Amino acid sequence: MTAKPRGRRPGSNDTADQILAAARELFAERGYARTTIRAIAAQANVDPALVHHYFGTKDALFDAAVQMPVDPRQVMSGLPDDPRAIGPELVRRVLGVWDRPEMQERLRGMIGSALTHEGAAETLREMLTRGLLPVLRDLALDDDRRDWRAELVAAQMAGLIVGRYVVGLPRLRRASSADLVASVGPVVSHYLTGRL
Amino acid sequence: MTAKPRGRRPGSNDTADQILAAARELFAERGYARTTIRAIAAQANVDPALVHHYFGTKDALFDAAVQMPVDPRQVMSGLPDDPRAIGPELVRRVLGVWDRPEMQERLRGMIGSALTHEGAAETLREMLTRGLLPVLRDLALDDDRRDWRAELVAAQMAGLIVGRYVVGLPRLRRASSADLVASVGPVVSHYLTGRL
Numbered sequence: 001m002t003a004k005p006r007g008r009r010p011g012s013n014d015t016a017d018q019i020l021a022a023a024r025e026l027f028a029e030r031g032y033a034r035t036t037i038r039a040i041a042a043q044a045n046v047d048p049a050l051v052h053h054y055f056g057t058k059d060a061l062f063d064a065a066v067q068m069p070v071d072p073r074q075v076m077s078g079l080p081d082d083p084r085a086i087g088p089e090l091v092r093r094v095l096g097v098w099d100r101p102e103m104q105e106r107l108r109g110m111i112g113s114a115l116t117h118e119g120a121a122e123t124l125r126e127m128l129t130r131g132l133l134p135v136l137r138d139l140a141l142d143d144d145r146r147d148w149r150a151e152l153v154a155a156q157m158a159g160l161i162v163g164r165y166v167v168g169l170p171r172l173r174r175a176s177s178a179d180l181v182a183s184v185g186p187v188v189s190h191y192l193t194g195r196l
Numbered sequence: 197m198t199a200k201p202r203g204r205r206p207g208s209n210d211t212a213d214q215i216l217a218a219a220r221e222l223f224a225e226r227g228y229a230r231t232t233i234r235a236i237a238a239q240a241n242v243d244p245a246l247v248h249h250y251f252g253t254k255d256a257l258f259d260a261a262v263q264m265p266v267d268p269r270q271v272m273s274g275l276p277d278d279p280r281a282i283g284p285e286l287v288r289r290v291l292g293v294w295d296r297p298e299m300q301e302r303l304r305g306m307i308g309s310a311l312t313h314e315g316a317a318e319t320l321r322e323m324l325t326r327g328l329l330p331v332l333r334d335l336a337l338d339d340d341r342r343d344w345r346a347e348l349v350a351a352q353m354a355g356l357i358v359g360r361y362v363v364g365l366p367r368l369r370r371a372s373s374a375d376l377v378a379s380v381g382p383v384v385s386h387y388l389t390g391r392l
Contacts, residue, residue, distance in 0.1 A: 108311045111307070111311055111362070112308060112311040114362065114363065115304045115307055115308040115311070115362065121362070121363065121364065124363055125363050125364050125365065125366075128363060128365065129365065129366060133365070147367055148367050148371075148379070151359065151365045151366075151367045151368050152368075152379055152380070154355075154359060154365060155352075155355040155356050155358070155359035155360075155365070155368060155380075156351075156352060156355050156383075157355065158354075158355040158358045158359055158363075159350075159351040159352050159353065159354040159355020159356065159358065160351050160355065162351070162354045162355065162358060163347065163350060163351035163354055164351075166307070166310065166311065166317070167310065167317065167320055167321050167324060167354075168317065168321050169321065169324065169325065169329070169347045169350060169351070170321075170325060170347075171343055171344050171347045172347050172348075172351060182392070183344070183348055183387075183392050184348070184351075187352075187383050187386065187387075190383065191379075191383075196378070196379050
């Protein structure tokens, strides 16, 4: 932990940034449930009322502090309706995002701390549960297994990302996006719309 | 890094253990390619000839030092030949291994250091490439995509493990093994033997 500058804050953006930094730190350390607005305010060296003023509820502050690097809703918007086309197109778009090196950097940081701090694991779970799963759920067949379908897709995509970018298995790492789309896309379609 | 006891070594097992500990440390720090027998010997405070004496080649020492927590060949032995049955049975067995808490502990450590040290990532890649992929390859349809099939199965299983044990997505975490076997098993069968 590095020392924080405690000098004058010239503008309100600094205060907001300071609150966000404190929130990120505490959410990662303690997890969502055990982090309070009061503790974040103390950590940021501001009055709790200021935290409410800038960010409203703890939920809203959480969303602002641990934003997903990209907005899943945007990445997944306008996917084809055709059940056979939806999985391949989803895989293509996710690879398009993750092939950017700065995303891989970000991923390592997030998973790394999730593994070492239970708080960070809870935060990652919370991010995915709020940010990603509802989007996947909306893409899934409207039956009583929608939430299950969403998690199966998330797991398949997580495995692809871990295999390609984190561990770097030889063929997954070198494969073209088109090869991965062709092999994994139909499985994603199956999880979203097939008979489970 | 903790200081190592440098006192008398009462028996040869101590020397072997010391070499293994040094090997694990250097493989994790520098990766497989950049770690030499000479450096391991220096780290273990023994003559390089002793390393060769106990472990033979660098390859053999690597295998001894970074053993997978379980032997994939054993876990996967005697799987059914029926293409529809093989995936579900494979998922069932892998979950049987990972549902043990000490395995999850071990996993966190391995992935955690793989994310923070490129050397450890290379070591994990090397472990999976030597230990797991050949076993999966042997289970796959004997066509020209066997290696690709093996990596697709590895990625699917990695995603399941990350989703269930590392991130802990709500439904994956609570699901019975039977539910996961029913949903993911057919996909594993597909990757192993289906039309890609």
